[in-house]
Amino acid sequence: MIPRPISDELTIFLLKPLSGEESKAISKRFPMVFEDxxxxxxxxxxxxxxxxxxxxxxxxxxxxxxxxxxxTAQLKIMDVAPPLVDLYARFSAPGGGEAEELIKVSVEAALRQWGRAFLHVTKLRGQAVISRVEHKSEFILSDPEVFAPGKEARELLFTDRFLSAMLKEAKQDATLAQRDGLVTAAKQSSIQRPRQHTRRVAVKRPTFVPFRTHRPALGAARGRGLGRLAQCGRGHGRAQNTFTQRQRLQHYGVGGRLQFFAKNWKRVTDDPWVLGTVSEGLKIDFISNPT
Incomplete structure (x- = not known):
């Protein structure tokens, strides 16, 4: 049974804010020097x-x-540690009686709860960073085995083991995407397109030429039965537009012309990673030289 005076003190602790100077003064009363x-x-x-x-x-x-x-929130949680660690170290010394052992159990429970709160904020930090930088790898955070134990885990938020696991998942996703693309292309090539019945005409179609040089090419092709097409103003205009559109699609290619439409992507998304990848390309930042 917790006495009423202690409940009154706890009420003050929970509702009355502790200033930064008071918190520093408490921590100074319990200086911690670790053997490690x-x-x-x-x-x-x-x-x-x-x-x-x-x-x-x-x-x-x-x-x-x-x-x-x-x-900032994590530092405030850490201010709980000095008096608890001091008390835990005192009652962990050999030669204590039954009362000292009970006190040690209580303090150990308090430290475990303190560590739980500290770790919770660490996980929130990891989720906040991953959601903005590598949102596709957010599911890896739920696996504790991807974090290196010991000193590295205390000093770094993600550790090299986590980064290696993230890059491994990205490599597997890229391999699967490439395989799916090859399978799709193979299926499409195996489909027999229906034959379209077209009316044959005596005049041959002009050979496709680059859009910057199609005028001389058409002029040189008069001897091959294309003189009327080159001399007719209206017909020449239609051929010019047709060649220009086709040539642009073939000249830039699929990947090369994606950057020319980067401004259109701003209509459907404001994600800086997506817009930067479309306009500037994807840069893979390796943590070490790949084999």
């Missing part, structure tokens, strides 16, 4: 790979803004 020099209580840093990706996609400012908000 590699261990430290601080938020993990954003990996350099993710920072470069966010910068290339133009979302680095939004990522940093979200990071600042979540890291």
């Amino acid at each position: 020099p590699d261990f430290g209580l601080k938020p993990s840093k954003l990996d350099g790979y993710m920072q470069r990706q966010a910068k290339d996609m133009g979302v680095l400012k939004a990522v940093n803004t979200t990071e600042d908000v979540l890291i």
Whole structure:
């Protein structure tokens, strides 16, 4: 049974805000020096790979803004640790009695709950970054095995193991997409197109020529039965337009002419990654030299 005076104190703790100076004063009363020099209580840093990706996609400012908000919350959660760790270390010393062991169990439970809250904010940071930079890899966050344990996980938000898993998934998706494209192309080539009955005429159709040189080509083709087409103003205009449209489609190709229609993509999406890929192409940023 928790006494009423303690309930009154808890009410004050929950409703009365603690100033930053008061929080710093409490932490200074419990200085922590760890025997392991590699261990430290601080938020993990954003990996350099993710920072470069966010910068290339133009979302680095939004990522940093979200990071600042979540890291501030994480630092406030970390302020709970010094007095709890101090108490836990005192009652973990050998030679304690039954009462000391009970106190140790209570403090250990508090530290585990503290770690749960700290990890929750870390996961929120990872989801916020992935949703803006690599949203297709967001499902990988649910697998704890893709994060490297130990010091690397404390220092980096994603770790090299996670980045390797993300690149592996991207490579598999690209391979499957390429395979599906080949299968689709094979199916389309196997379809027999129905024969269209056309009326044969004596005049041959002009041979397709580049749009910049079709006028001399037509003029040179007069001896092949195309003189009337070249001399007729109205007929020559229709041929010119037809050749120009066909030539543009063939000249630029499918991939090459995509950038010429980048402005039309702005009508259907405002995603900076999509617009940047259409207009500038896709840049693959490897974390190491590929084999």
